[in-house]
Amino acid sequence: MKPIKAESYSIFFENEGYNTLKSHLNSCNYSKIFIHLDFNTNKDCLSVLIDKIKIKEYETIISKDGEDHKNIESCMFLWNKLSSLGADRKSLIINLGGGVVGDMGGFIASTFKRGIDYINIPTTLLSMVDASIGGKTGVDLGVLKNQIGTFHDPKMVIIDPIYLNTLNKLEIFSGYAEIFKHSLISNLDLFNKLVFEKNNNIIYNLKIINKSIEIKNKIVLIDKKENKERKALNFGHTLGHAIESFFLNTNKRLLHGEAIGIGIVLASYISNKYFNFSQFDLDRIKKHILKIYKKINFSNSEIMEIIKLLKHDKKNSHGKINFILLKEIGNPVYDIEVENKTIIDSFRYYEK
Numbered sequence: 522m523k524p525i526k527a528e529s530y531s532i533f534f535e536n537e538g539y540n541t542l543k544s545h546l547n548s549c550n551y552s553k554i555f556i557h558l559d560f561n562t563n564k565d566c567l568s569v570l571i572d573k574i575k576i577k578e579y580e581t582i583i584s585k586d587g588e589d590h591k592n593i594e595s596c597m598f599l600w601n602k603l604s605s606l607g608a609d610r611k612s613l614i615i616n617l618g619g620g621v622v623g624d625m626g627g628f629i630a631s632t633f634k635r636g637i638d639y640i641n642i643p644t645t646l647l648s649m650v651d652a653s654i655g656g657k658t659g660v661d662l663g664v665l666k667n668q669i670g671t672f673h674d675p676k677m678v679i680i681d682p683i684y685l686n687t688l689n690k691l692e693i694f695s696g697y698a699e700i701f702k703h704s705l706i707s708n709l710d711l712f713n714k715l716v717f718e719k720n721n722n723i724i725y726n727l728k729i730i731n732k733s734i735e736i737k738n739k740i741v742l743i744d745k746k747e748n749k750e751r752k753a754l755n756f757g758h759t760l761g762h763a764i765e766s767f768f769l770n771t772n773k774r775l776l777h778g779e780a781i782g783i784g785i786v787l788a789s790y791i792s793n794k795y796f797n798f799s800q801f802d803l804d805r806i807k808k809h810i811l812k813i814y815k816k817i818n819f820s821n822s823e824i825m826e827i828i829k830l831l832k833h834d835k836k837n838s839h840g841k842i843n844f845i846l847l848k849e850i851g852n853p854v855y856d857i858e859v860e861n862k863t864i865i866d867s868f869r870y871y872e873k
């Protein structure tokens with residue numbers, strides 16, 4: 522599969538990626554190589570990578586796994602670790618993990634000694650199609666996601682679905698929501714392919730992963746700093762993130778993808794009301810999401826709490842809550858203010 526060219530780096534697939542990485546390591550003469558992992562990828566993925574690239578001289582730096590540890594305390598640990606292990610400006614960090622490892626590893630690379638090289642080797646479906654692409658790095662601030670961060674491109678990204686063999690099925694389902702979102706904001710053919718799947722399966726073969734990366738990369742190339750087009754990647758996320766945050770505070774935890782799936786249905790409903798987005802497609806979207814993720818019921822007071830949480834979305838500006846909506850599949854509209862009544866109605870449509 523051909524590499525995908527991003528702004529200052531390329532995204533390689535499978536063996537071509539490892540061969541390019543080996544040449545890169547030979548030619549760049551890094552003073553030290555650090556492989557950044559979390560507990561799970563240290564256990565399940567490190568040996569796969571070492572077998573592929575056969576390096577002997579490297580240090581591992583290991584973060585605790587999960588979103589709860591994507592914070593500045595974990596960065597302090599990692600910066601101290603790099604420093605005590607003798608990292609300098611010519612050192613390299615290879616992030617081998619999901620979006621948490623990638624976002625945090627990219628962030629410490631962008632700030633350590635004012636910026637060192639890093640490479641992303643994503644090991645979850647979500648990080649393959651989304652988090653590892655586009656140069657956004659960062660950590661959470663308390664319960665607020667990704668509030669502290671930088672733009673810092675990796676030197677390369679290597680995609681190898683082999684890592685998905687050890688990934689929990691629920692995490693695969695979670696990452697799928699981003700593939701589905703990519704189809705909605707830009708590619709009717711991919712959308713049709715995904716929704717026509719007869720069984721309760723999701724499809725995530727290498728071709729679909731590649732297509733999904735192409736969609737995200739194309740958008741980032743047009744608008745890296747998210748002034749307009751990149752905002753489309755937030756489709757379904759405004760309400761999706763608020764729903765995710767709401768459930769974090771309860772004993773019922775939702776998968777990221779489940780929350781985004783609901784957010785996609787709600788945003789599609791709002792698109793139908795505001796921009797006459799096709800009812801046929803809206804119904805297909807809801808049917809597809811409910812085939813994959815279980816239905817959640819929301820009480821009136823829960824909906825009001827979720828609406829309150831919208832004001833924390835980092836995509837807001839000037840105190841306004843901005844939605845990304847669709848006129849049709851592949852045709853997003855940006856920065857739309859939506860009244861509460863339509864948001865409440867969208868929950869009722871989802872539950873019906």
Ligand SMILES: NC(=O)c1ccc[n+]([C@@H]2O[C@H](COP(=O)([O-])OP(=O)(O)OC[C@H]3O[C@@H](n4cnc5c(N)ncnc54)[C@H](O)[C@@H]3O)[C@@H](O)[C@H]2O)c1
Nearest residue numbers: 561586587619620621644645647648651652657684687688
């Ligand atoms: N930078 C961006 O543009 C961007 C875009 C989307 C999401 N994100 C971020 O990505 C993060 C979510 O990423 P995620 O869904 O990959 O979650 P994650 O990194 O928390 O990984 C999920 C779980 O799977 C485990 N794991 C990872 N790979 C494994 C493997 N191959 N085998 C076994 N276990 C494995 C991890 O240890 C973790 O417990 C969020 O913090 C989100 O903000 C960033």
